[in-house]
Amino acid sequence: MCGRYVMARAVGDLVAELEAEAEASLELRASWNVAPTTDVPIVLERIIDGAVHRQVHVAKWGLVPGWAKDPAVGVRAFNARSETVLEKPTFRAAAKARRCGVPVEGYYEWKKSPDGKSKQPYFVHRPGGELITFAGLYEWWKDPAKEDGAADQWLLSCSILTMPSPEEGELATLHDRLPIPLDPEGLAEWLDPENKVPAPLLEAALAEAWELAAEWVLDPVGAAVGNVRNNGPELIEAVAL
Template sequence: MCGRYVMARAVGDLVAELEAEAQDGLQVPASYNVAPTSDVPIVLERLIDGEPHRQVHVAKWGLVPPWAKDAGVGVRSFNARSETVADKPTFRAALKSKRCAVPVEGYYEWRKLPDAKTKQPYFVHSRDGSLITLAGLYSWWKDPAKAAGAADQWLLSCTILTMASPPDGELAALHDRLPVPLTRADMAEWLDPSAQDPALILDTVLAEAHAEAATWRLDPVGPEVGNVRNDSPELMTPLRR
């Protein structure tokens, strides 16, 4: 689940909406049909001279832990289940010290129709068009095949946390899982690099997540979103109900 997202905001818009900073010349790839292993923007906080700095970076979607032998493991780790993230070797170190937020304009999910043979895609998004920020983790991986000091020696990657859908309502009928949203207050706590109890932070985020997700809107859209080669704003256009 949660395998396609929309993220087409310009860097300046991300910086303004997320109250963050970005390196000069940072390029954030815009896409209306983002698939795993693509580059996506993430927001993280770093301590610089003892002061937290919230920054926008670009990461590969599919987390590659520091101990991985090659970057291919990221293909299988684009989502992390919140129920087991603290125990899985791929994610547990990142949960302790490398938490991030993944800003999106929405995501696509497919609902099984009554005939059980076909699926209807939906675009899930905020009602007012504002960004949705999702709980994520990030990691830096050093490529052993690259020369020391090479510009591409280090790979920044990320994953998005998921949780069980609420027991009833539109989201429950759509899919049994959903990405974990962050309120603005929870995002500040989630990103805090000095936090000492990541399990407690995760519990706090999860406690608010269903209420935050309940504010989303679900619109049926055309089947074109099923092909990652299709990438245009028209993919988000709701079908007539």
């Protein structure tokens, strides 16, 4: 599962690391406590004038399919299970044609205490602080209440794909779900806008995910991260247990 994460990179740094492009007006708010329904950066590829362009956009975290009557459905669709994503009406169209990457600097997960009375938050990240890019989906939703041409007529939203956690190792003790990471090669394949057959792409991503996640570091952090109103670099500082 991924329900809270960190993304504090500047636009220029993010674009460079993802080998992408972005509009000069794109703004990203640094956040050490990103929560569902907030605006997050995503990377996707589009075919423009016959050429593939990799772009960074800002999307609402929580997928709103084009057929939805209300954007509130996105509240329940910030994660998509790999086992059912190709069949679920909310996700299956996006899986075929609107796949994206969701870059993060790490994410938070809560581990239950042995007595089950409390939970200890952990910050999960790569050892050198490099980006992790999760497999994701995106959608465009047209607001019927807005006039054609209105600046806010279209809502861009996204979801992060998850898979079962490995049966052994630290991640297995943390949560039974794991967001699916992609390496650079896997990201290129996942984003390919000309590939409309998602099953092999998902299978390839799943085959590499546990190996990529094996290098992640799990740092115990303070309880302050549990409140979405708290936001600052102190949230990812490791604490002694």
